Amino acid sequence: MLVVRIDLTELLRKIGEEADIDEEERVSFPEDGLVLTKPVSVKLHLVNTGESVLLDGTLQAVAELECSRCLKKIEYPISIEVSEEYSKAPPPSEARRGKGIELKEEDFVYPIGADNTLDLGEIIRQNLLLALPLKPLCSKGCSGPE
Numbered sequence: 001m002l003v004v005r006i007d008l009t010e011l012l013r014k015i016g017e018e019a020d021i022d023e024e025e026r027v028s029f030p031e032d033g034l035v036l037t038k039p040v041s042v043k044l045h046l047v048n049t050g051e052s053v054l055l056d057g058t059l060q061a062v063a064e065l066e067c068s069r070c071l072k073k074i075e076y077p078i079s080i081e082v083s084e085e086y087s088k089a090p091p092p093s094e095a096r097r098g099k100g101i102e103l104k105e106e107d108f109v110y111p112i113g114a115d116n117t118l119d120l121g122e123i124i125r126q127n128l129l130l131a132l133p134l135k136p137l138c139s140k141g142c143s144g145p146e
C-alpha cells in the first residue's frame with residue numbers, strides 16, 4: 001500500500017506555524033473493501049498550537065461499491081470534513097485512562113512519530129471508511145437482481 005508521508009519538521013519548529021496541503025493522491029485500500037476510482041482530493045490546513053498540531057480540511061473521493069441488492073458496481077462520491085489533532089507528547093487519553101476519567105471522542109489525540117511525519121494515507125483511509133454507507137444502493141428503487 002502506498003504510504004504518503006506529511007513531514008512536520010518545519011511546522012513543529014515554531015508555535016503558530018501553519019501549512020496547507022492541496023494534493024491529489026492516487027490511493028486505494030482493497031484490503032478494507034475501499035476501492036477508489038479517482039485520485040483523492042486532499043485539502044488540509046495544519047497549525048502548530050504549541051501543545052499539538054491541529055489538522056482540518058476536506059477529503060473528496062469516489063469509491064467503487066457494490067449495490068447491496070443487485071450487486072451492480074456503483075460509483076459513490078464521498079466528500080467529508082476532517083478534523084484531527086496530533087501531539088508529540090503522549091496522548092492525554094493514556095494519562096487519563098489510569099485515573100478512571102471517562103474519555104470523550106474529542107479527547108482523542110494521535111501521536112506524532114519520532115520521525116515527525118504523519119501518514120496521510122492512513123488519515124484518508126480512516127476517514128473514508130467511516131463515510132462509507134452500510135448498505136449502498138445503485139438507485140433508491142433497486143429491487144434486486146434482474
Ligand SMILES: [Zn+2]
Binds near residue numbers: 138142144
Ligand atoms: Zn441495485
